[in-house]
Amino acid sequence: ILFFIIPFIGGVTSGISISFVSMTFPILIPMGIQDNIWYCALAFVSGFIGVMITPLHLCGVLTAEYFKIGFGELLLKILYSEIIIFVLVSVLFYLT
Secondary structure (H helix, E strand, O other): OHHHHHHHHHHHHHOOHHHHHHHHHHHHHHHOOOOOHHHHHHHHHHHHHHHHHOOOOHHHHHHHHHOOOOHHHHHHHHHHHHHHHHHHHHHHHHHO
């Protein structure tokens, strides 16, 4: 659970991929992220989901403004793709 929650919170609070990786992966390395590549994949995907759904991610805000749609409507479209990615990585994580 920590391999999902910690990077997700880091992604939501920073809005930039390199920031959540540099903040959370040093915490996760002693917890065993180096033992299985799928721990690392799960951590990165959860952080990336956090980055994509936060209003701090400027690409989302600019996209919503450019296409003249609400951020909530854009967020719903983003969530569909993020759920698919999370389900795929979770299945691969539990299969190994």
